[in-house]
Amino acid sequence: MFLNFFIKNKNYLILLFTVVYVMAFAVNAYVNHNIEFIYYTILLIGLIYIIVLIHQHLRLGFFIIVNLSLLGFFHLLGGNYYIGTTRLYECYLIPGVIRYDNFVHSYGTLIATVALYTLIADFVDERVRKHFIIFAFGLVLMAIGLGTINELVEFFAVIFLNAAEQVGGYYNNTLDLLFNTVGSIFGCVVVYLYIERPRILKKINDKINKNN
Numbered sequence: 001m002f003l004n005f006f007i008k009n010k011n012y013l014i015l016l017f018t019v020v021y022v023m024a025f026a027v028n029a030y031v032n033h034n035i036e037f038i039y040y041t042i043l044l045i046g047l048i049y050i051i052v053l054i055h056q057h058l059r060l061g062f063f064i065i066v067n068l069s070l071l072g073f074f075h076l077l078g079g080n081y082y083i084g085t086t087r088l089y090e091c092y093l094i095p096g097v098i099r100y101d102n103f104v105h106s107y108g109t110l111i112a113t114v115a116l117y118t119l120i121a122d123f124v125d126e127r128v129r130k131h132f133i134i135f136a137f138g139l140v141l142m143a144i145g146l147g148t149i150n151e152l153v154e155f156f157a158v159i160f161l162n163a164a165e166q167v168g169g170y171y172n173n174t175l176d177l178l179f180n181t182v183g184s185i186f187g188c189v190v191v192y193l194y195i196e197r198p199r200i201l202k203k204i205n206d207k208i209n210k211n212n
Contacts (some may be wrong), residue, residue: 113187
């Protein structure tokens with residue numbers, strides 16, 4: 001019975017989960033005078049509104065909706081949760097190699113790549129889709145373009161909120177762009193293996209069956 005309720009109301013439950021964690025992190029940021037993440041939270045609320053509008057018109061898949069919500073959660077968690085005196089964003093998941101910040105950037109652009117594919121695939125010429133490398137190159141450029149917008153958001157935080165220490169310098173900015181690119185490439189692999197390749201194989205099988 002609960003499973004049926006979840007399936008029927010899954011999008012509303014994800015929206016509720018998102019609203020609850022955004023409110024919780026907003027309160028935490030306010031209590032701790034974390035002005036940078038109050039700024040990010042306001043922007044995230046605007047982004048959630050835009051995603052809801054897009055979903056109403058284009059019906060984003062549940063996979064994308066869930067992962068966009070998780071991305072927002074991971075982002076706010078990284079800036080508001082501390083392990084000892086170290087902010088989670090600066091903590092290493094793999095010592096000396098991968099930080100939590102790197103993971104969030106890669107994960108975010110992976111989901112952005114899949115979401116972009118969902119939005120534009122039906123409008124892309126079949127001649128381009130047959131050559132997936134070309135299509136994937138376009139997806140990567142669009143995804144890292146979105147990542148650049150995120151870097152601009154952080155830049156404004158540095159200028160207006162004195163967040164240079166939290167955001168990091170040129171090296172950190174370049175790492176962000178690198179992991180954005182890596183995440184987008186993995187996103188293209190996911191799209192090919194689970195969407196494009198099965199679609200191509202189905203078209204080939206349909207053609208064979210028609211000829212027989």
